Amino acid sequence: MIWTPKLSETVMSKVLVVVYSYTGTALAVAQLLCSQQPDWRLAHVTEERPRSGTLGYWRCVMDSLLARRPAIRYNGPPPSDFDAVVLVSPIWAFQLASPMRTFVHLRREELANVSVISTMGGKGAPNAFAEVAEILDQKLVLSTAFTQREVDDGSYAARLQAFGAAVAAAEDSTEAVRPVVLSPQTV
Ligand SMILES: Cc1cc2nc3c(=O)[nH]c(=O)nc-3n(C[C@H](O)[C@H](O)[C@H](O)COP(=O)(O)O)c2cc1C
Numbered sequence: 580m581i582w583t584p585k586l587s588e589t590v591m592s593k594v595l596v597v598v599y600s601y602t603g604t605a606l607a608v609a610q611l612l613c614s615q616q617p618d619w620r621l622a623h624v625t626e627e628r629p630r631s632g633t634l635g636y637w638r639c640v641m642d643s644l645l646a647r648r649p650a651i652r653y654n655g656p657p658p659s660d661f662d663a664v665v666l667v668s669p670i671w672a673f674q675l676a677s678p679m680r681t682f683v684h685l686r687r688e689e690l691a692n693v694s695v696i697s698t699m700g701g702k703g704a705p706n707a708f709a710e711v712a713e714i715l716d717q718k719l720v721l722s723t724a725f726t727q728r729e730v731d732d733g734s735y736a737a738r739l740q741a742f743g744a745a746v747a748a749a750e751d752s753t754e755a756v757r758p759v760v761l762s763p764q765t766v
Contacts, residue, residue, distance in 0.1 A: 592618075594746065595661040599624040599651075599668045599679045601639065604698045604730050609667040611736060612696075616743045619665075622655020624682045642677035651681045663692035663720065665746060666711065670724075673703035675710050683714045690715060694746050696739075697724040720749045 596619055598609035613621045627650040630638055642649060658664050668679035675683075675697075683690070695711050697704035704724035712719050723742050729735040 593661045594619045594663045594665060595622055595655065595658055596620065596665045596667060597622045597624060597653075597655065597658070597682065598666075599676055599682065600698075601630065601669055601671075601676065604727055605667045605669050605696075607730055608696060608698055608725060608735070608739065609665075612665065612667070612739055612743055615736075615740050616747065619743075620656060620661070622653065622658075624678050625652050625654065626650065626678050627652060639671045639676070643672035643674040646674070646680070647677050648681040648684055649677050651678045651685075653682060653686070657689060658686055659689035659691075661691070663694070663746060663749070664690050665694045665696060667696045667698070668707070670697050670699035670703035670707055673706055675707035680710070680714075683711055687715050690717075692720050692749070693717060694721040694742075694749075695719055696722070696742070698727065698730060699724055700727055721745055 594616065596609050596613055598605050598621065600606035600609075609621055613619050630636070641647070666679060666683070669676045671677065674680075693711065693715060695708050697707050704722070708719055708722040721742065723738070725735045725739070
């Protein structure tokens with residue numbers, strides 16, 4: 580079931596999409612979202628110390644287990660210039676991928692009306708949503724997750740479009756907006 584927010588007086592005219600991706604899936608989602616919503620800007624979180632091979636994989640896992648915040652680079656405009664921000668990031672060991680954790684911590688004062696998209700094998704997205712909301716001390720506007728399989732076979736595209744439309748229409752207020760998972764069966 581797709582939840583549709585009530586139309587509001589305030590339309591989210593300036594939306595920034597911030598992506599961190601390790602193996603390209605979250606990046607594909609963020610790029611499709613920005614092509615579906617052509618006025619939205621895409622910004623990238625990368626790592627100062629890239630991960631590769633088996634050691635890189637285990638560093639991802641340990642980062643999640645220890646809630647680490649690795650050093651990152653941010654390539655994009657100031658998030659405070661935007662009415663709303665959509666964060667797109669994978670799940671690692673049932674948690675938010677650590678580079679996105681760092682980004683949210685470093686930029687928390689600049690992030691308004693935040694929505695979150697997780698990409699994952701199948702489990703962990705609710706933990707990531709809760710962590711972002713806790714760091715920001717804000718309710719998320721919207722949240723959703725796509726499985727690796729949905730992204731690989733392209734079947735997520737219509738739901739991503741609906742998610743983008745819902746973000747665009749969401750009220751610029753914490754009052755009537757509550758966290759929503761657009762597809763509960765994926766989390
Ligand atoms: C280190 C590591 C841990 C992962 N842990 C989980 C997990 O706990 N739950 C899950 O559903 N997927 C997990 N995955 C799968 C990724 O979340 C999924 O493949 C995601 O789409 C990858 O996004 P990316 O290509 O943008 O990095 C993990 C992947 C990696 C590399």
